[in-house]
Amino acid sequence: WLQSSLSVVRSLCVRMSNKEKSVHVGEECFQQHGPTLMFSNIKYCIQERVGLLCKKGPEKVILKDISGILKPGMNAIMGPTGSGKTSLLDVIAGRKDPAGLRHGTVFVDGRPVTNDLRLTSAYVVQDDVLMGTLSVRENLLFSANLRLDPKNHSSADKQSRVENILEELGLTECANTKIGTDFIRGVSGGERKRCSIGMELITAPSLLFLDEPTTGLDAYTANCIISLLHKLSRNGKTVIFSIHQPRYSIFEQFDQLTLMHKGDVVYAGKADKALEYFSLLGYQIKAFNNPADFFLDIINGEAESTLELPATGKPHETLITIVVCVLVLLELICATDAYTNVTRVPGPRRRESEREAVLNLLRTPQTSYAQWALTVFFALLVGLIYYQIPLTLPEGLQNRSGAFFFLVINVVFSNLGAVELFIKERSVFIHENANGYYRTSVYFLSKIGADLLPNRIVPNIFFSAISYYMMGLKPAFLSFLCFTLTMTLTSIGAVSVAFMVSATVNSLAMANLLVALPFVIMMVFGGFLVNLNNMLSWLSWLEWISIFKYGMNAGEYNSFEMLFSYLLNLYFIPTLTQILWETKSGEMFLQGQGIDYSRWGFWQNQVALIGISSVCLVVAYIQLRRIKRWK
């Protein structure tokens, strides 16, 4: 223990004596200094859940009282998988749920940070969250429009910022190329990552956090990204990132290195001194070995020390803590007031950003083509099956009620795809909402608006027009309008149920299951498959929440009732037989079904459909608000 302690103290002395020299060497290449970030005694715990009922289990400590300094330049947090790199990054960047933080403080240039570090710093997540249908330039403009205050930044200013970032990140050539989606081939992985970084640089932050920026990139592209970060770090940005196993050309660009193992800091200091430090502890690197691999071998216990280390490792840990504390103290003493230089992003401009968010989100095309094709196909199918329904009994009545059941099934089940809406873009929403791009209400309304009009309302008008006139229902235009309204409200009711499920769960498989179940129950209690008058009383309440019931009742009422027959006479002069048939037989049929035979009997169904839709949409909004922004 004494030997290893002496080695560490010696290493500290070497580092301290080199400090002056390295600062000067460093200063030569730094054109501007970023802020210094310190974290002290961070302890972070996760409440584990056990069993099917997710009962509270034991608390798991994932960061164990750790401290360190992250200086202007390139700060790498390295360690094997599960060592706590991302957790540390998230805690110091203010992205991790504060409920798990037992104690510890983060300082930026000597001042304890508050919650608004999230708005003053930039955080690039591991999985790029970009809008695939927009080009690189449009994505950057999107970020600029939402995050820069129009009082201080004119459109020309925003445009010039975007152009500067494109230039700085080497994205000029692909500026007009779309990012790409599952269906569109877009920019390369490296360009994507650079665009993600650019989105965050728009506010000119001086603290830049990145979660594993090289993951998923080939060696050359990874090197380019790190070189880019290195360049940024020389221009007044403190770059802090987690990284898994960098190759040597990447490792040599690090200024500071924090090595982690099982939630503990094993080494925190200059990257180029780490080898020296471990050699003092008896670990010798083999020729041609990559230092980054060597450090991971040490952490994983695959490298052997020539010195006998304490079995528990505790004295060593204590010493490391003392060393880190001394460094923290020294830094605190030397800390400049540079934090005032941290660019504070103005709070997101509510009204402006809302307008921009709506506009930009509306520009994201939905997968409407399939919806439209499906709508026309089913309209033609219904039209052909029930082509010109006769007025003779009993087929006239049977076909009409069968047709409405089939119509409502089509309208309801064609909305199953809507469960994707809030699941597919959940990570984008969490990232943008946490970074203050827009409020939840803005996101919700723009997504709903962008979906309802092109995917539900307009296709339903076509669906109604094709099927209605092919089936040969009442030719009165007002009757057709009532039919279209019924089908549209039925569709909105069904899609609202899908939105509610979509905002509640985060797995598509689960969502499909949860949305199909209520639809099937609603179908059974719709009144076509079972006569609702003879139903078990304790089950019969389910009919009141059945979209099928309201859709079919309103449709049948509209088809059989003579409410508009005077208009029918007025405009279309139908045959007397038709009027008589539709009023007499229809009346009897409606009575048999227990459908209210009054004017309110028609409108109460529309009110009920609006009610169901409103409740589901409100619940969907509440569920969206409840989504955890924290990691």
Ligand SMILES: Nc1ncnc2c1ncn2[C@@H]1O[C@H](COP(=O)(O)OP(=O)(O)OP(=O)(O)O)[C@@H](O)[C@H]1O
């Ligand atoms: N929200 C959470 N819920 C449960 N466990 C968590 C949570 N966050 C972190 N952990 C656990 O904490 C430990 C550290 O996780 P973390 O993601 O920080 O590791 P990492 O070093 O970044 O790993 P990787 O390189 O695989 O991303 C892991 O064991 C992980 O399972």
